[in-house]
Amino acid sequence: MEQSWRQAKSIFFTLLSAPLVWLVLFFMVPLGIVWLYSFGQNEGLVGIAFTGTWANYQNAFSPLYLNIFLKSFFIAGITTLLCLIIGFPVAMAITFAPERWKPWLLLLIMLPFWTNLLIRTYALIAVLRTKGFVNMGLETIHNGLNAVTGGAMGTFEPLMLLNNNFAVVFGLVFVNLPFMVLPLYSALDRLDRSLLEASLDLGAGHIRTLFNVIVPMAGAGIASGVLITFIPALGSYLTPDLLGGPDSQMIANVIESQFKRANNWPFGAALSFLLVYLTFIAIAIQGVFEARARRRTA
Amino acid sequence: MTDAVVNSPAVKPRKMPPGPLEYLKRWPIQAWLVVVTIFLYAPLISMMVFSFNSTRSTTVWKGFSLKYYEQALHNDSLLVAFGNSLTIALFSTILSVVVGAMAAIVLWRFRFAGKTLFDGALAVPIVVPEICMGVGMLVFFAKVLPWPVGLPWPFNLGAIIIAHVSFSFPFVAVVVRARLGSFNRELEEAAKDLGASEFRALMDVVIPHIQPSLIAGALLAFTLSLDDFVITFFTAGPDTVTFPVKVYSMVRFSVTPEVNAASTILIVVTVLLTFLALKFQGSSALTAGHDGGAGEKK
Numbered sequence: 001m002e003q004s005w006r007q008a009k010s011i012f013f014t015l016l017s018a019p020l021v022w023l024v025l026f027f028m029v030p031l032g033i034v035w036l037y038s039f040g041q042n043e044g045l046v047g048i049a050f051t052g053t054w055a056n057y058q059n060a061f062s063p064l065y066l067n068i069f070l071k072s073f074f075i076a077g078i079t080t081l082l083c084l085i086i087g088f089p090v091a092m093a094i095t096f097a098p099e100r101w102k103p104w105l106l107l108l109i110m111l112p113f114w115t116n117l118l119i120r121t122y123a124l125i126a127v128l129r130t131k132g133f134v135n136m137g138l139e140t141i142h143n144g145l146n147a148v149t150g151g152a153m154g155t156f157e158p159l160m161l162l163n164n165n166f167a168v169v170f171g172l173v174f175v176n177l178p179f180m181v182l183p184l185y186s187a188l189d190r191l192d193r194s195l196l197e198a199s200l201d202l203g204a205g206h207i208r209t210l211f212n213v214i215v216p217m218a219g220a221g222i223a224s225g226v227l228i229t230f231i232p233a234l235g236s237y238l239t240p241d242l243l244g245g246p247d248s249q250m251i252a253n254v255i256e257s258q259f260k261r262a263n264n265w266p267f268g269a270a271l272s273f274l275l276v277y278l279t280f281i282a283i284a285i286q287g288v289f290e291a292r293a294r295r296r297t298a
Numbered sequence: 299m300t301d302a303v304v305n306s307p308a309v310k311p312r313k314m315p316p317g318p319l320e321y322l323k324r325w326p327i328q329a330w331l332v333v334v335t336i337f338l339y340a341p342l343i344s345m346m347v348f349s350f351n352s353t354r355s356t357t358v359w360k361g362f363s364l365k366y367y368e369q370a371l372h373n374d375s376l377l378v379a380f381g382n383s384l385t386i387a388l389f390s391t392i393l394s395v396v397v398g399a400m401a402a403i404v405l406w407r408f409r410f411a412g413k414t415l416f417d418g419a420l421a422v423p424i425v426v427p428e429i430c431m432g433v434g435m436l437v438f439f440a441k442v443l444p445w446p447v448g449l450p451w452p453f454n455l456g457a458i459i460i461a462h463v464s465f466s467f468p469f470v471a472v473v474v475r476a477r478l479g480s481f482n483r484e485l486e487e488a489a490k491d492l493g494a495s496e497f498r499a500l501m502d503v504v505i506p507h508i509q510p511s512l513i514a515g516a517l518l519a520f521t522l523s524l525d526d527f528v529i530t531f532f533t534a535g536p537d538t539v540t541f542p543v544k545v546y547s548m549v550r551f552s553v554t555p556e557v558n559a560a561s562t563i564l565i566v567v568t569v570l571l572t573f574l575a576l577k578f579q580g581s582s583a584l585t586a587g588h589d590g591g592a593g594e595k596k
Contacts, residue, residue: 004409010496012410018397020416026438026460026463030434031434089331092321093327093330109334115568116564119564122549123344127344177337232427272429275430
């Protein structure tokens, strides 16, 4: 049973003090200032005046930036969908694997996740660029076909795989896939297997069992996987920065340039907080899904 | 009886068709797993392999050589950055473990007004987009707490250490709380009955129980700190460059095996740390904070 804090005041306050002070001073205050800045405007070269203006938010909804928001949404959405499609069979395989294999299969998926994001993104450059591994492989196949058909294929044109939106989505799927597999696995692992077996026994195929039994039962877990993938994808900075082209800027890149190059902190602050609000909205939606699922099982 | 016959070793197991839920034994799923594994590992492994290349190319193999490791080890700014990263990770880990464990214990042990609020607020640093936290830190250390320039080591890294603790300690709190869930509160009560003070009972009974999670949390905090790019990028000054920030600037300039060599060293360090974490907390350390609560269900 939990103790009331009054029973051991000194120890309670000692334990609470450090985390609370740290959280407030070094997390809430910095974000709070950014929030205040989002209602301010530049004054002179370095000063920022809190004028309570909504101009920064208005500016954020101008077509140029609205477009970037929509594009970020679209890229994060496609990434999440691809992660779901790629990750679901993987999660299924791990869930129904023999018990002693499970930790190893999980490790297989999670190990890349623990290596540095920057390094993983950098590694993709060698794969995707004009003279990268994919194009080298394609060229070999192409030359092989040419040798067989006597040059009917013409000269090899390397695919432009880097510095465009394709590279950004590819990179985001690459770095975020483990985020998707884990929650899916933990949701599927909690399913009552006898129900799946019953469905298969009674003549439903695997696909039908998937959509009529597994998806409704594991809905909350799937929603949480979608959320856990979507949020970092939406706010990703490094992947579009390193792999994207001039038209692949996402919100985070615009925020960075407002703070570093353009030196328009109030506007960058407004964009940051729009991103924070979007994150919270996504979490709230997921909470609704979870509550609904809990009501159904209760 | 028939079951015993089927399961006896005399019958070759290969003749058994896969059970209805043994997805891992079906070839489409196996093929899918292989493709996903290649997708996740091939870029990283090829990057590591080409760190041993003897020419500048990171895609065409010309022969084995260690010269890029030599170059990386003689690159002073790279070494300073590496040292900075390790120092930051060390201090941030110590602080994160202390603060995170305090948060976990206070939430596990006490009832108090605002508990839900504190609990929820602790989760915010985990979900807030990195870029937003990064700009928060940038603004905070520019306007509220300007970090003095030219402090002696390690105090010059203070701002980055503070930022790293802010995003690491909530993760430590998650790991420690999962472990506290399995603690038998009666043990602590017994200690108090036998005359131990609140403080003694905490230090001699609770802390030894959560020790594995403290180690796992420490390794997690260390890896998070070593990995972070975005938040450090916004907090670091010109004389406090960390390893990822340095690698980022190298990647922007040129893609050479030297970057591959430096990255390979970091990957090896991280993989070793991951295995250590696994050793101390089993697979739940692998998934801390990212498994939708599966680690807590035990």
